[in-house]
Amino acid sequence: xxxxxxxxxxxxxxxxxxxxxxxxxxxxxxxxxxxxxxxxxxxxxxxxxxxxxxxxxxxxxxxxxxxxxxxxxxxxxxxxxxxxxxxxxxxxxxxxxxxxxxxxxxxxxxxxxxxxxxxxxxxxxxxxxxxxxxxxxxxxxxxxxxxxxxxxxxxxxxxxxxxxxxxxxxxxxxxxxxxxxxxxxxxxxxxxxxxxxxxxxxxxxxxxxxxxxxxxxxxxxxxxxxxxxxxxxxxxxxxxxxxxxxxxxxxxxxxxxxxxxxxxxxxxxxxxxxxxxxxxxxxxxxxxxxxxxxxxxxxxxxxxxxxxxxxxxxxxxxxxxxxxxxxxxxxxxxxxxxxxxxxxxxxxxxxxxxxxxxx
Amino acid sequence: xxxxxxxxxxxxxxxxxxxxxxxxxxxxxxxxxxxxxxxx
Numbered sequence: 001x002x003x004x005x006x007x008x009x010x011x012x013x014x015x016x017x018x019x020x021x022x023x024x025x026x027x028x029x030x031x032x033x034x035x036x037x038x039x040x041x042x043x044x045x046x047x048x049x050x051x052x053x054x055x056x057x058x059x060x061x062x063x064x065x066x067x068x069x070x071x072x073x074x075x076x077x078x079x080x081x082x083x084x085x086x087x088x089x090x091x092x093x094x095x096x097x098x099x100x101x102x103x104x105x106x107x108x109x110x111x112x113x114x115x116x117x118x119x120x121x122x123x124x125x126x127x128x129x130x131x132x133x134x135x136x137x138x139x140x141x142x143x144x145x146x147x148x149x150x151x152x153x154x155x156x157x158x159x160x161x162x163x164x165x166x167x168x169x170x171x172x173x174x175x176x177x178x179x180x181x182x183x184x185x186x187x188x189x190x191x192x193x194x195x196x197x198x199x200x201x202x203x204x205x206x207x208x209x210x211x212x213x214x215x216x217x218x219x220x221x222x223x224x225x226x227x228x229x230x231x232x233x234x235x236x237x238x239x240x241x242x243x244x245x246x247x248x249x250x251x252x253x254x255x256x257x258x259x260x261x262x263x264x265x266x267x268x269x270x271x272x273x274x275x276x277x278x279x280x281x282x283x284x285x286x287x288x289x290x291x292x293x294x295x296x297x298x299x300x301x302x303x304x305x306x307x308x309x310x311x312x313x314x315x316x317x318x319x320x321x322x323x324x325x326x327x328x329x330x331x332x333x334x335x336x337x338x339x340x341x342x343x344x345x346x347x348x349x350x351x352x353x354x355x356x357x358x359x
Numbered sequence: 360x361x362x363x364x365x366x367x368x369x370x371x372x373x374x375x376x377x378x379x380x381x382x383x384x385x386x387x388x389x390x391x392x393x394x395x396x397x398x399x
Contacts, residue, residue, distance in 0.1 A: 090362025180360055213361060235360050265363045297361040322360060 001167070005174075007031050009165040011185055012176035015104060017071030017088050018211040020158045021045055024067045024178075028185045028208045035192040036206065046222035047208035051192055053201050059353045061345055062205045062228035062310075063191050064219055064299045065184020065235065066212030069177065070323055072138075072159035074103065077149065081142030082115065085159060089213035093130040095324040100162035103140060107152030112140040112159070161325040172255065172331045179327040181212065183317050183334060184234040190338040191345070198342070201349045209299050216266060219299035223306040229353050230273065230311055232341060233300030236329070237261065237291055237316030250291070252318040254330040257287030258337035261314035264293040266301020270311035272356035277313055277344050286340045289318070311357050315341065 001009070010031075014023040025047050033039050036049035047067065053059075070089030077083055083103070097116040102109045115137050119127055138159065142148035163177040176182075188206035195204060205226050210218035212235075223231065237259040240250025252259050260278060261269055281288045304312035315337055319329040 216361060237360070266361065293360070295363050297363065301361075316360070323362060 005167060007189070008174065008176070008182070008186055011182035012165045012178045014178075014182070015071075015102060015109070015158070015160040016068055017073065017158045017160060018068040018214045018217075019088070020104070021067040021208075021210045024069075024182060024185065025208060028067065028189065032189045032192055032206050035189075035196050042218075042221050042225045044218055044221045045210045046218040048222055048225060049188075049192060049206040051195065051204045051206075053203040055201065057350070059202045059229040059348055059350055060205065060226060061202050061348065062207055062223060062226050062231045062303060063188045063341060064205075064207040064209050064222065064231065064233055064303065065186070065188050066181045066218065066299055067185060067208040067210055068213050068218075069160065069180065069182070070213050071161065072101070074138075074153060074155055074157040074159060076155060077145050077153060078137070079145050081140070081144045081148040083112070083138040083140060083148070083153065083159075085136070085138055087133060090323055091133070092323065093133055093136075096133070096136060097131060099325050101138060101159050102162055103138065103153060104158040104160065105152035106154065106157075110140055110151055110153070111162070112138045115139045163326045168328070173328055174331055175326055175328045177325055177327070179317075179319050179329055180236045180322045181234075183236060183319075183329060187234040187334065187337055187341070191341050194338065194342045195345060198346055200346045202345055204345060212299055216297065216299050216302040219302035220306075223303045223310065227307055228303065228310050229357075230348065231300060231303035231306075231313075233298040233303060233312065233314040234337065234341070235298040235314060235316045236319040236322050236327070238293060238296075238322070239318040239320045239329075241318075242320055252289045252291045254318045254320065254328070255332050256318070257281075257289050258333055258340060259289050259291040259316040259318055261298070261300075261316055262290055262292045264297045264301070264314065265295065266297025267304050267312065267314070269300070269313045270304065272359065273311040273313045276347075276352075276356050277315070277340065280344050280347060281340055284339070284343050286336050286343065288336070288340065291316070291318075
């Protein structure tokens, strides 16, 4: 496994639901610190790594991935030792039942599974329906409430999906939990790394935000702290290349370049910035795809509303099976997203930022 | 990527491009930032 894959493995294997992003933050900090002049966190926990430009008033470019992954929170332990839970982030019942999870307790992590009834005892009508989340529970193999408590489990504990980072037979295809959005964190790290020896008049911020999956919250506070001139939300997007998905549902295909998001439910991308980015991609012959996500949003949705407004664009990676335990993306899309953002930043300066913002 | 509470009534993208843009804006104003589901 090469160094890049090692970093991706560390990032995706780290566990961190919204509000408890310590593990992935530590991993991102480890990888980005060598390429930044300063690394700090804001008061909610978002990681902000700054690479200072030559002058104090150089444009500030924010490249933000989010640290949190969707998961669950323990709300109660019943008398038989089963855990009731709250979904934290957007979960769909169809992908939850019988899935392995990790419960993060004060005494360490313990394994569990989201319990389900066998079909043998279900009425015919019940077999046709998905089970309501309210009826689900987590089985940690405890005999009763007292034993569960003795394992260290308490209300408020985080619960995360289980899926080890896996390089598939075609080694361009990478499967993991939490691609949403550790791939964005990896892009932020790589952008700072590859700009290290480049000459450009910008201050670049590689940011790992918290609590994106519950409302783009860390992006709001970290963007307030930075007050960027330009913002890039880097995240996963929808891959429309699986059976049953048509072009009416999703346009993109894995391996055909990063997605340029025209609009989503949180933002209409800034036309000047969008045109600048796609023009750069055309010039440098970097592949890209246009897409839109009417049922989702990214950190750009918060960033672009900061202070007087920030030209922002979401650049995403077409990913299969997001918001499940096991998602798949294509390594080339990651590489091309990094290259595109690097080339864009190399072309930006104060005059260019002013022009694309106001013309 | 944040999931919003509900999708627009019709899909908004075709191979020709955007075909129900106003609806997206309307929906976004209603329901962004609904990641925590309080009914569980």
